[in-house]
Amino acid sequence: MVAPLYTTASGLLFHAGKILVITVGLPARGKTHISRALERYLRWMGVKTTVISLGDYRRKTLGSGQQLPPDYFTLGEKSPETIALRKKVSDGCEKMIWDFFETGQVVIYDANNGTREARHTLAERFDKAGIHVIMLESLCDNKEIIEANIRSVKISSPDYRGWNPDEAVKDYYKRIEDHEKYYEPVEENTWPSIRILNVGEKIMVYKIKGYLQSRIVFFLMNIHNRFRTIYFARSGQSLIEHSYKADSDLSPAGWEYAEKLKEFVLERRAKSLEQKGLSPHDRKLV
Numbered sequence: 168m169v170a171p172l173y174t175t176a177s178g179l180l181f182h183a184g185k186i187l188v189i190t191v192g193l194p195a196r197g198k199t200h201i202s203r204a205l206e207r208y209l210r211w212m213g214v215k216t217t218v219i220s221l222g223d224y225r226r227k228t229l230g231s232g233q234q235l236p237p238d239y240f241t242l243g244e245k246s247p248e249t250i251a252l253r254k255k256v257s258d259g260c261e262k263m264i265w266d267f268f269e270t271g272q273v274v275i276y277d278a279n280n281g282t283r284e285a286r287h288t289l290a291e292r293f294d295k296a297g298i299h300v301i302m303l304e305s306l307c308d309n310k311e312i313i314e315a316n317i318r319s320v321k322i323s324s325p326d327y328r329g330w331n332p333d334e335a336v337k338d339y340y341k342r343i344e345d346h347e348k349y350y351e352p353v354e355e356n357t358w359p360s361i362r363i364l365n366v367g368e369k370i371m372v373y374k375i376k377g378y379l380q381s382r383i384v385f386f387l388m389n390i391h392n393r394f395r396t397i398y399f400a401r402s403g404q405s406l407i408e409h410s411y412k413a414d415s416d417l418s419p420a421g422w423e424y425a426e427k428l429k430e431f432v433l434e435r436r437a438k439s440l441e442q443k444g445l446s447p448h449d450r451k452l453v
Contacts, residue, residue, distance in 0.1 A: 232326035
């Protein structure tokens with residue numbers, strides 16, 4: 168992991184320019200997970216970054232999905248009311264992006280942006296203002312990942328408050344099907360792009376230039392959405408405890424602690440492998 172960058176009075180990296188990352192992807196493809204993770208990473212690096220979420224702004228402005236017209240979450244022909252509501256939300260998000268760029272450096276626009284014309288129109292407006300645009304597409308053909316994302320994230324949102332979980336899942340799959348009819352993947356060569364398959368299984372990069380853009384790619388190459396446990400263990404007691412600079416041997420208690428820690432880790436590893444149908448004694452896994 169790279170160390171945090173230098174800081175300036177403005178919090179901007181003068182040589183990197185301003186960057187708009189436009190997410191692209193069908194619903195339940197991990198776009199929000201990727202967006203928030205990238206935001207945390209860039210902020211840790213010292214880069215002024217924010218995520219503008221169309222879904223969050225829509226709920227804040229219009230309320231939950233249950234209060235919206237039936238055709239709001241579909242693409243294609245729409246009623247005048249739905250067109251007006253969607254424009255209100257998209258215009259509001261765009262204004263928030265412009266406002267953040269007054270003092271910030273990177274905006275991640277978290278939305279489906281599934282049609283080529285819509286995302287090109289948005290990108291061109293910011294490109295004319297000298298802002299670098301990157302298309303970040305999240306693709307997923309793993310049904311288990313999609314199902315897990317729907318059940319763990321989507322149906323717990325305010326849009327499905329009070330719903331039966333199974334009915335909410337069915338409704339969300341219907342929403343995905345409606346988007347699939349009109350979805351256009353990122354195949355154009357107009358803008359720099361990063362395309363991720365199955366939240367990190369494969370990554371495709373096009374026309375990425377400069378240090379900050381390269382750091383974004385580096386981070387996304389190491390992203391995943393799997394749950395895992397991280398253990399922190401302090402060092403065992405040493406013969407010289409009062410000085411952290413002393414490179415002393417472990418005390419008898421320290422050696423005992425080290426052995427017990429090793430046994431604990433090996434035991435946990437064996438249980439984990441057995442749950443996956445693997446033998447912890449298989450030499451290939453050593």
